[in-house]
Amino acid sequence: MHAEDLELLVTREMPFGKHKGTLIADLPGNYLNWFAREGFPQGEIGRLLALMQEMDHNGLRTLLTPLRKPKA
Template identity: 80%
Template sequence: MKPEDLQLLLTREMPFGKYKGRLIADLPGHYLNWFAREGFPPGEIGRLLELMQEIDHNGLSYLLDPLRGDARRARP
């Protein structure tokens, strides 16, 4: 993981599927767990989904809260 990946979780939107358009950081745990069971897609999106699943699974989502304000200011 790169430190900037945490910021990407708050700015990248899910590009496909049931939750298309939702921020990666806001995806529900059951959806992230489904990817963990079935396999993460390749590339950046898969890496971010895997990171978010790990954060969510370990109950660490609150660590993103301080970054949420920064992400809102950075979004157009």
């Protein structure tokens, strides 16, 4: 993991599937767990999904709160 990956979790949107357009950090745990069971995609998106699944599984989602941009 790179430190920049944490910022990407709160800025990168899911590019495909049922939750297309949802921030990676906002994807539901059951969706992340499905990827963990079935296999993460290749590349950056797969790395970010795996990281978010690990954070969700370990109850660490709140660590991303300070990285979120304030809503205007």
